[in-house]
Amino acid sequence: MEEYCVVTFHITQHALMFEKVMKELEYPVKLMPVPRQISSSCGTAAKIPCEKKEEILKLCNERQLPTEGFYKIEHKKKRSWF
């Protein structure tokens, strides 16, 4: 079972700002489409390691990085086609 966490944003620019700051601080971050499990929209989210959640959320607060939500994604082994 693969597990990861994502941060979502209201607008694309916020995702890019988030990525820039996290990369500067050498956090492993990767931008990706919002996972299907969260939403039927096709915006941009940032994939981050779940164990860094608290640190990252604190950082966002300090640096005034606007975010929308925080989600944990669990891939079940048996996935239906839909």
Added chain:
Amino acid sequence: MDGKRKMFISGGIIGLIATILMKFGNPGNMGFCIACFYRDIAGALGLHRAPVVQYIRPEIIGFIFGAFIIAIAKGDFKPRGGSSPFIRFFLGFFLVIGALMFLGCPLRMILRLANGDLNALTGLIGYLVGIFVGIQFLKKGYTLGRSTEQAKISGYITPAIALVLLIFLLVKPAFIFFSTEGPGSMAAPIALSLIAGIIVGIVLQRSRICTAGGFRDAMLIRDYHFLWGILGIFLVNLIANLVLNFQSFNLGFVGQPIAHNSHLWNFLGMVLAGICSVLLGGCPVRQTILASEGDTDAGITILGVIVGAAFAHNFGLASSGEGPTTNGKIAVIIGLIVVLTTAYSIVKQANQIRYEKKEGVNNA
């Protein structure tokens, strides 16, 4: 199954069905064409009177039903709206002006390319340039604002319109126009088109495939998830065309069905379509699916597309096999100016607000 393969197969189903629809009577390289289909619907409703492009395309009705039903079943149906609907209307309006300059929405562009029409390559380059331009605005803070939850009934309006269209199609009242010649008269049987539309609507809703989103993510965040879907549409459609429609496969620029080879205007038309698609957050097919799952902003966008398509024929803006019209060229230029001005103004205002907020914090 991993995401890429799922995307590729989803796209492949769309590509295959497009070939089948063409085989059974849809116009050349027009298994699907969202811009053309809305244009045909506008014509059938008498919003324009170009006699060769009037038909209530069952594929559109199917898309809406398919996406609506699966969205309800899977809990994706969420009536919402209020994200700059008026701006979206005009982005939809100019999107279709650009698409009808080229003679096809981005989806048909891929299908044209997969049947050998190299004019679609010029269109594709234009579309990519348009997406690139749109991305620059996204990077600078472009947004149409958040949508909020709306009354449940608002989400049922799009499927209700589809139902009314289906009744018109079956009952054929005297006030509905049906082409007796030209592309509007060429169509696969109603039941086949409808079922094909429903299947593709379901696939599109689940996979979220979007031509604009695929190229946008590849350029903006180097993510190729949705691009696999586009590749699936192209490759499967190409192979299926070679097997099932070999006599119509024609590699080159000349003699292509419902196309012209004015390179500059194919290019510029799709630049306009690309910019509008990125600014809207999705190409016409994606807007149709979003509207079906309760997004009333996408519903307004579709109204913009239908009205734009009607104007395109009333004012002689749409191209034909003979090439673009002078009016069409002027309209595309105006469209480019209008959408760029709109996007620039939004970005400028957004940055102004952010700047003032920061100032406020510093002074506090």
